[in-house]
Amino acid sequence: NAGVTQTPKFQVLKTGQSMTLQCAQDMNHEYMSWYRQDPGMGLRLIHYSVGAGITDQGEVPNGYNVSRSTTEDFPLRLLSAAPSQTSVYFCASSSRGHTSTDTQYFGPGTRLTVL
């Protein structure tokens, strides 16, 4: 298994440009989520999905859109990039257990710079 994969690894955008960060998992996990990591702030949840066709907002959703058309893929879209979105983005997935105790598996991250 490749686990959780993310592309690209690095990206530089100009203010106002749009782009999509890709995330895929091959573990048949139902839960997927996007976090951003900023210095001194830990990881903050942007959006998450509990299954294909179902998404919801996390702690910092503004400026980002998501969709979940398949179990495997969970892309994150920036419609109009802003310098405040400069960050490292992590995708994570986990299986669905009735006790809600499943482990999250993280991708390697995408380092985004918005000029």
Added chain:
Amino acid sequence: AQSVTQLDSQVPVFEEAPVELRCNYSSSVSVYLFWYVQYPNQGLQLLLKYLSGSTLVKGINGFEAEFNKSQTSFHLRKPSVHISDTAEYFCAVRSGGYQKVTFGTGTKLQVIP
């Protein structure tokens, strides 16, 4: 609401010395607690987790953590660190539904040869 506090942003320690990374949490309901490690330019990897049962949890790479409900703490320990343990460590708490995962701000462990 839940929160996680990692008081130490950086912890330098000599190789083969013991280390403790502190984590305190607050939550009004029962919690699940996690420690993750992040090596440079990599994603997060689960070290250990407390779900229920024994308050002493053993994880990978010789790390362990103790859940203390009265002090709302979940400190991470290792009796003898190695250079390869140099990384950033994150404490996380989950209560309620899946989406309610809160991470601490991280502690950078620097092992000095």
